[in-house]
Amino acid sequence: MLGRLAVDQQARGHGxxxxxxxxxxxxxxxxxxxxxxxxxxxxxxxxxxxxVHEQFGFSLLGSGSRRLFLPLISV
Structure with a gap:
């Protein structure tokens, strides 16, 4: 499980x-x-x-939540 990946507001939009x-x-x-x-x-x-996570291949784990997963075999 990844922890929070947070970006400061001033750094947003720079990838x-x-x-x-x-x-x-x-x-x-x-x-x-x-x-x-x-x-x-x-x-x-x-x-x-x-x-952003979906663009990297993450998929929703189920409906009604924002939990996403990425099988390592697909990377």
């Missing part, structure tokens, strides 16, 4: 959110060589955050 997500994904893939990890999961704070 920082995407850089953080790419970095988190790369780190997760690195440690997945040592420990069993099936997928990454995140609770999107709002529709904008949900959209």
């Amino acid at each position: 920082v959110d995407r850089m953080l997500l790419v970095n988190a994904t790369q780190r997760t893939l690195t440690v997945s060589d040592e420990i069993a990890i099936y997928a990454m999961a995140v609770d999107a704070l709002d529709e904008q955050a949900q959209s």
Whole structure:
């Protein structure tokens, strides 16, 4: 489960959110060589955050929530 990936309002619009997500994904893939990890999961704070995660291949885990997941095999 990813913690919060927050971007300061002054830094928004510069792709920082995407850089953080790419970095988190790369780190997760690195440690997945040592420990069993099936997928990454995140609770999107709002529709904008949900959209960013969906652009990276995350899918909604169920209806009625903003929990998304990304199977590492798809990365």
